[in-house]
Amino acid sequence: MYYKNLKDKLNKKKATIAVVGLGYVGLPLLIQFYRKGFKCIGLDNDKNKISSFSENKFEDVFFSSIFKKKTKHSVNNLKKITFTSDYSLISNVDIIIICLPTPVFKNKKPNLKIIDSSLKQMSKFLKKGQLISLESTVSPGTTNRLLGIFLEKKKQFKISEDFFLVYSPERENPVIKNLNQKFNFYNTPKICSGYSLKCANLGVLMYSKILKTIIKTSSTKNAEMAKMIENIYRATNIGLVNELKMLCHKMNLDIHEILKLADTKPFGFTSFTPGPGIGGHCIPIDPHYLIDEAKNYNFDLKFVNEAMKTNENITKWCINEIEKIFIKKKINNKKLKILFLGAAYKANIDDLRESPALKFFKYFSKRKIKFDYCDPHLPIIKENDFFKSSIKLNYDNFNNYSAVILLTDHHIFNKKHILKNSKLIIDTRGYFSNYKDKNIYSI
Numbered sequence: 001m002y003y004k005n006l007k008d009k010l011n012k013k014k015a016t017i018a019v020v021g022l023g024y025v026g027l028p029l030l031i032q033f034y035r036k037g038f039k040c041i042g043l044d045n046d047k048n049k050i051s052s053f054s055e056n057k058f059e060d061v062f063f064s065s066i067f068k069k070k071t072k073h074s075v076n077n078l079k080k081i082t083f084t085s086d087y088s089l090i091s092n093v094d095i096i097i098i099c100l101p102t103p104v105f106k107n108k109k110p111n112l113k114i115i116d117s118s119l120k121q122m123s124k125f126l127k128k129g130q131l132i133s134l135e136s137t138v139s140p141g142t143t144n145r146l147l148g149i150f151l152e153k154k155k156q157f158k159i160s161e162d163f164f165l166v167y168s169p170e171r172e173n174p175v176i177k178n179l180n181q182k183f184n185f186y187n188t189p190k191i192c193s194g195y196s197l198k199c200a201n202l203g204v205l206m207y208s209k210i211l212k213t214i215i216k217t218s219s220t221k222n223a224e225m226a227k228m229i230e231n232i233y234r235a236t237n238i239g240l241v242n243e244l245k246m247l248c249h250k251m252n253l254d255i256h257e258i259l260k261l262a263d264t265k266p267f268g269f270t271s272f273t274p275g276p277g278i279g280g281h282c283i284p285i286d287p288h289y290l291i292d293e294a295k296n297y298n299f300d301l302k303f304v305n306e307a308m309k310t311n312e313n314i315t316k317w318c319i320n321e322i323e324k325i326f327i328k329k330k331i332n333n334k335k336l337k338i339l340f341l342g343a344a345y346k347a348n349i350d351d352l353r354e355s356p357a358l359k360f361f362k363y364f365s366k367r368k369i370k371f372d373y374c375d376p377h378l379p380i381i382k383e384n385d386f387f388k389s390s391i392k393l394n395y396d397n398f399n400n401y402s403a404v405i406l407l408t409d410h411h412i413f414n415k416k417h418i419l420k421n422s423k424l425i426i427d428t429r430g431y432f433s434n435y436k437d438k439n440i441y442s443i
């Protein structure tokens, strides 16, 4: 009865959908369902976010760009979406999609507190006939362990009969500004799994209303592990090229030139770029979830662990190399003034989360070395006790600095202008790999 009822509501677009967590994953998801004609509720504990969304005001360029898109659902139309922090509205919905962050503690242990707290807040409003879909990145087994047990033991639901549980990992790509993204929300295949086949079927039906390709898998563990592997693949390959960068440096070889050569192989090779370290809310975080889970199986994920250590060490290595260059160039610390180009954790975004730049800023601040940063996507940085504003992108001023250090290869930067106006360039990304100049140091 509940299964058929939910299936009919989804087919007739009569289901009311709540998305919990209105970040770069949850908000676009909510809007897609809204645009397809579903009644939608956006739930988030951040009251400032709720009040600005409710008035259709968006600080974050990302969110406002979603709403500004020229469609029939422009900003004013979205007034029909209910944005709220009031969990009691959960009792009026059919579907609850959880898009909440899953960070790690300082000791790299998984931190599921945000999901836990959300479940506690929604608990008394959950009712028979509803479906929960978890999209957050979690270790294999978490959906059934955390939500399954909560729903069956605490709420006395019979999952797959009077309540439905789905796991479908997010594959939202952080907004890359001013770039035409080949893979977008609609055309990126979506993995969907369920506590049971019936749960998975309802999940597939739901997502098929807004996405082109849904890949159904038999168990939530498969889907959880697939998401882990997607991001561990990146983290370990980035760790590989970062390690090779340090070796090539010792061998006086140009890693960027060599990777370009290797990349001419049309099969069996995927290129990654060495950098100053890894940032973001996925790649530096997700592998630690599986490292932790593997311990429950008495398994030590040594290789993944080593890659993560390399990705941390590469930042310290870059800082050491920078200091060696200053000594070689006989730049006295008292006269030293650095300009860091880019602060975001990767090119063309305005996200600072886990960015290696913060470690550079912290280090040189502690050493009382004067520096500025220039990141047109991040005009202001307020991180704990660190507060600084970006300087304007005016290449004429670059000459006022002893060194220009490129940390993030934003496309908005102009290589020629940087080269023309900088006394010394230190490149952590291979951004100037096509330029040979005695004042360009690639690290």
Ligand code: SAJ
Binding pocket: 170, 171, 172, 173, 174, 230, 231, 234, 238, 271, 272, 273, 274, 275, 276, 277, 278, 279, 280, 281, 282, 283, 345, 346, 347
């Ligand atoms: N990085 C390198 N070298 C590389 C690639 C990345 O140093 O060759 C660094 C980046 O500068 C950044 C960090 O690693 O600091 C992570 O970069 P990323 O390109 O993996 O970007 P993320 O963290 O935004 O990863 C997200 C992930 N998306 C989801 O989890 C839904 C990831 O699976 C995507 O593949 C990635 O976006 C993407 O391709 O943009």
